[in-house]
Amino acid sequence: MARRRAGEEWTVSISSTTRVAPTRERDEHRATPRSNGVIRRGLRRWQEAGTFAVFVLPSLAVFTAIVFVPIVWTLAIGFTDERATRPETSFIGFDNFVFLLTNPSFLQALGNTLLITAIVVIFTNALGLAIALMLHKSGWLYNLLRSVFFTPVILSAVIVSVIWRSILVDDGLLNTTLRSIGVTDPPGWLSDPAIAIYSLSSIMVWQMLGFAVVVYLAGLAGIPTELEEAASIDGAGPLARFRAITWPLLAPSLTITTVMLMISSFKVYDQVAVLTNGGPGSGSTATIAFEVIQTAFVEQRTGMASAMAGIMLIIVAAANLIVLRVLQRREVTH
């Protein structure tokens, strides 16, 4: 660092935070083009740092305060026996985690969550792609249909669940219709423990379908028509063109929909709360997110609920990491 000596002046740059070398020293540096470049790079670094500070630090601070710190705090509580109704709290190590991983109710909720996720990811992707292929045409009808398919996405999950409940309840619209056409003993879509989870998953597929359609339509729009035309000229049929061109080039769309659907499915709570309240019976449709809320806010065992949330974090992160790794490997560019 240059020191100011007697008779020398400090030169202040535009940036109040940047101190430039004294005049004589600066002149010496001016003597060589290389030293000029060093100064410019230094200045640029300082400016970049300033820009970073102005634009990123505030949001980073907010993120840290309202997301990161509560998450770390939640994870830490998972190692205690904290209860909202009990003043004293003790550190209990991994006891909560050991209990949960051997607790049938939690394992059932974990299994339900994985089943819902698998159904939603597979069926939403398959149906979304099929519908997108059908709607990948121009015309007012197709534009209208795109809007129709996307409408459920923008509806609240609670509203969707209330509507579907009125349809699927034992004496609801669906069973009334089935009875009117001669089905004497229609299924208990929400009251039969063996069926309810599939009803719930189907509603989620229905609601998220529009999202998958839109993503796949965007993906299809990005595929150059020349490739399809060239393949046609070479004699490739529709199926061959789909397998060789469309499907590989839709890989980024598949990655996006799969990851987003997985996240949505893993944290499903609203639909469960409204449609079945975790039932019918003991946890037949309870998910991890539902169990977290129940344990924290009904049973008031915040330590246990935090441990559940920690396990959920690990599972969701691991699952997404694996899926991203697998799906991104098959992504190609054109």
Next chain:
Amino acid sequence: MFKKTIAAVGAGVAAVALLAGCTAGAGSEGTDASGDVTLTFLTFETPNLDAAYWDETIERTNAIVPGVKIERLVAPNNDRDAYARQLDSTGELPDIMVAVNPTGLAEAGKLAEFSEDELENWIDPTSNSFDGTIYQLPTNTQTIPNMYYSKAAFEKAGVAEVPQTWDELLAASEKVKAAGITPIVVNGGGADTWANIYALDGLIGTEVYAKNPDFLAQLASGDTDFSDPDFVTAVTKFKELIDKGYVSPTTLSKTYAEGQEAFLAGDGAMYPMGSWFSVAPDEAAQEDLGVFAWPSDDGSLIMPTYTGGGLSVSSSAPDVDKAKEWALAWSQVQENNAGGVLNDGLFVALKDFTVPEGTTKLYDESLALYNDAVENGTVVTVFGNEGGIPSLPSGFNAEVNAAITDLVNGQTDVDGFIDQLNQKYTELTQ
């Protein structure tokens, strides 16, 4: 790879944010520029107690307690106990709450105490108290359940007399079933799983609490568990109703409101429900309905009764004294309580209360049953509604509701039901 890791962890963050990010925003704002204190008041709305009822009670109370502004909160469903605890978990316990079980909140010091001197107008000020310390105003008495029945259904089935004994209930149910009518309506679908307990409540009243009023105290002290022979008998009798087709899995899928509506529309012969149901039917329907107590083995009158359900005050309210003053005033306004009688079928437990004109026929009959039980000394505790010390731990009722549904749907048997309750009780009280 780094980006993938970040993306994956970011997804996980969303999961943990479920718990970390939950806030309900129920906190009161304290004192405003005019010097008025703003207090939050947690209520719940049902077909009987609608928004207009609550708003009118607030208006009347504000007229006699100046300097208070009330911000009314509404529980998202009838399970206000769970909602109050959810708010509490986020540090937003309402300043005043109605009919929220104080268990857990009181022991944690989150509720303000009332003295017996403040409650000199109350008939039983220490009902549901915590060893004499009062955290909830025991203003209302409810009998849970009464057996409401359709006279038309009984007539169609050839049931001439209302059942007084267990055997008569079985015989009547058999006739009703043979007539193609659901004998006993039990609901609890959607988010209203809490509503499926009332038939079992009747049996626990006659089989457990009538024989052993200290059952819950013994349970809390570890001297007994749910394998208690009386409790097993109650569950076994409930299972008998299911096995014989008197309680139907079909009606179980209906929510509380849907179930009530269906029963009033003629779907079912008997409806075990709290005394609040007595004001739900309109005038025409009242004529077709009657009420009797849940039948005991020998026909003696046993009436499960809960006295409590009034207001409680948060110890962290911005002005606890003012909040208590408001709660005490709200509870003693004749019109407020008259509204509770006419809209929710409450039996008001205040010394100076006068039952208003215009009560329904079913209300009068339900009240008469309660008064008979009081006279006979056969009032017992309502399972799941026990307040104070001892009481069931927070969250236990949800397990009972789930186990009942399993029992009705054939997913478990009596032994499984008992084991499930024992395991959950141990888990929650450890």
